[in-house]
Amino acid sequence: MRMATDRDNGHRPARRPALEPPGRLGPSERETAWRRLGSEQFDVVVIGGGVVGVGTALDAVTRGLRVALVEARDLASGTSSRSSKLFHGGLRYLEQLEFGLVREALRERDLMLSRLAPHLVKPVAFLYPLTKRFWERPYVTAGLILYDTMGGARSVPRHRQFTKAGALRLMPALRRNALIGGMRYFDAQVDDARHTLTIARTAAQYGAVVRTSTQVIGFLREADRVCGVRVLDCETGERTEVKAHAVINCTGVWTGEIQRLSGSRGRFRVRASKGVHLVVPRDRIVSESGLILRTEKSVLFVIPWRNHWIIGTTDTEWNLDLAHPAATKADIDYVLDHVNRVLVTPLTHEDIEGVYAGLRPLLAGENEQTSNLSSHNLSSHKLSRTHAVARVSPGLVAIAGGKLTTYRVMAASAVRAAAPDIPRLIRRSITDRVPLLGADGYHALVNQVEELGHRYDIHPYRICHLLDRYGSQLHDVLAAAVDRPDLLAPITSTPDYLRAEVVYAASHEGALHLEDVLTRRTRISIEYPHRGVACAEEVADLMAAELGWDAATRNREIAVYTARVEAERDSQTQPDDEAADARRSAAPEARPQVASALM
Known part of the structure; x- marks a missing residue:
């Protein structure tokens, strides 16, 4: 079997066409992923496209397992795009004598x-x-x-x-x-959303099926065993069944909802x-x-x-x-x-x-206890500072808690917990030696900033900005501008980002909606006072050309995003959570099928 480290040396499996960009999540890959979900037998299906979910997919696929990941909305659409954006050891945890947790987090950092x-x-x-x-x-x-x-x-x-x-x-x-x-x-x-996206693309590079706007609406069973999931394409309304030896629930604050949907009693609760x-x-x-x-x-x-x-x-x-x-x-x-x-x-x-x-x-288990290894090894760590993983029922594993810094440790724990349900050899985790997409060659490119600026006719400052977002994938981002020099211009009213980044988000990074680009592929929605409204039309036009939107779809995307920004501004003037939630919830969903699906 070809080991994952072969890729670190620049080799690719023979089945991958030489010209295919590694880890691409574009429209054609999305169609292929849907067919594969409904026709293949997977070792592991991961539910949830946050940092723990994509980390679990990467851990599993680099162990040699057949992996699929499904996410109801967008990659990092929940907690993993809204953190403090820190990889930290947790200095304050030393006061609580959490030495093991701090040492682990510092190693990951x-x-x-x-x-x-x-x-x-x-x-x-x-x-x-x-x-x-x-x-x-x-x-x-x-x-x-x-x-x-x-x-x-x-x-x-x-x-x-x-x-x-x-x-x-x-x-x-x-x-x-x-x-x-x-x-x-x-x-x-770290830019938490971009980091999560990059892990997902790295998992796809090694063969994982990664598909967003794909919501789990039910579970498949053989007797008392979970053997897969039923999923809904939240863009088209199509449904299919995905067969797997093990299902891993990595949905964070939605852990309880997924546990109830499975009909299994959870080993812990999440608040x-x-x-x-x-x-x-x-x-x-x-x-x-x-x-x-x-x-x-x-x-x-x-x-x-x-x-x-x-x-x-x-x-x-x-x-x-x-x-x-x-x-x-x-x-x-x-x-x-x-x-x-x-x-x-x-x-x-x-x-x-x-x-x-x-x-x-945050964890709130029945016995005020959690586990950072398995459901058979309970720990007395304080609930909000550790993670728990449990084999909820045969074929179903759930993981929750933890923090951004230790996502890789959590992922390895989840795959390890699923091992009894997978009828093949489970190799040890190697993600501590698998650089994320864009890491290889990054340092050399940093030393070539001036040359790259001349090559692409871009100021070196912009090259640095792109390198810190895409690493060695910089060349792929700017490739579309060879025939379209206008893509090297900044987006109107948002000078930090180039038009080429919007095109790349739609063609390579799985962006399906205007909010995916303005909120997560870029951080325009939080970095500019207009919060993306001033450039929504321009960004929508660029996405429309890549995704084949008609005029009605393009106009709907702009209207939905504008309504979302207005609802958020309105909610931020309200005195309490109930009033703010009422105002924010009044905005339409970019993925309306999610709202009507079981969740």
């Missing part, structure tokens, strides 16, 4: 920075302001030394001490009375916690570093994000629409109030460019 996704995951600095005399500096120093020793300084600089004057030089935006000194340490950040983030322009906070603040509930991050800052987050229970969590005025005021306590120039509502709300899947 190092793998991403150094080997698996250096084009996507980047170091980011944080200033921790000290406010207490005598005891706080030695206390925090001890924690940061431990953090560095456990792996925190493996791929990034070690922590550094600052006097009050030094900390203010690093971050002039801070009020002088907000600190008596400071300490800087490093973690890492949703809402986290709200604000995006403001970079010039509103004068600083060379991010910031981490303690609050009465948890911590608040001020995270550098290209030409912006991301500020968050909140942590409140959410029991309403899982697909479209809504931020309220109270949520926004909470974040502004806490960050303004330390800023010389307070932020106002007028400074906000974007707002997004996401749901964390």
Whole structure:
């Protein structure tokens, strides 16, 4: 059998045409995927296109298994596009003596920075302001030394001490009375939606069938055993059955819904916690570093994000629409109030460019216990800081909890738990040695930025931006511009993104709707005050040419997206969750079939 490492050396299986772009998720691949879902016997079907789902698909397919992944909406359409966008060890977990969790997360962070996704995951600095005399500096120093020793300084600089004057030089935006000194340490950040998409494409590169807008509406059974799923194409309304030896439920906050649909009693329950983030322009906070603040509930991050800052987050229970969590005025005021306590120039509502709300899947098991290996090895880890995986019934595995940083560990656990249901040899996980699509050759291209700029007639700054989004896939992104130079122009009202990126999103990255491009393939919906409305027509025209939209479809896409933005803006003026949810839920679905399907 050809091993996955063959691909790392540049070899491709004989069955793949030499000119076919690796990991392409275009319209023709979508049609092929539908036929394969209904005609093949899979070892594993993964439900859910978030980071854990796509990670599980990649883990399984690189072990030599036959894998299919289905997602009701879009890749990363839920939690995995609405996080704090950090790959971090969890410094605060040291206070809770969660040493194993921190060590594991730091190892995963190092793998991403150094080997698996250096084009996507980047170091980011944080200033921790000290406010207490005598005891706080030695206390925090001890924690940061431990953090560095456990792996925190493996791929990034070690922590550094600052006097009050030094900390203010690093971050002039801070009020002088907000600190008596400071300490800087490093973690890492990532565009979470693009990272999830890249994992999915990498899984497809190795042979996994990956299909979005494909919703599970039922389960297939042989006696008491789950042997596959029934799925609905949410674009056409077609249905088919997918046969598999094992089904893995990786749906995050939807875990309970899928468990009920399967007719199986879950081994754990998942509750949703809402986290709200604000995006403001970079010039509103004068600083060379991010910031981490303690609050009465948890911590608040001020995270550098290209030409912006991301500020968050909140942590409140959410029991309403899982697909479209809504931020309220109270949520926004909470974040502004806490960050303004330390800023010389307070932020106002007028400074906000974007707002997004996401749901964390927190565990709430029957026995207040979870497992980070299997249902037979229960652990006493605190529920919100670990993951659980269980063989719910023969042929059905569920996994939930955890965090973005440890998605790869979670994926390996899920595949391991499904092994008893798969009648073939299950090789060990090798995803710690499988670079994500675009990683190979990235560092060499970084050294050739000037040459690439001349070759494509693009400013080197834009080349750097593209390399940090696509890595060595840069050439594929710009290929369409060879015959269409207009694609090298920026999108109207959104100068950070090129028109070629829209075309690539539709032709290679599985984007089916306007919101897929404006919200996840790019981050226009949170990075610009117009939130994508000002460029919706131009983007829709580019997508229409790739996806074959007629005038009615194109106009509907613009209308649906505009209504969504209006509903989100409206919800963010409401006083409570119920009112905000009512306003947000009033907007039409980009995928209307999802709303009418069983879920």
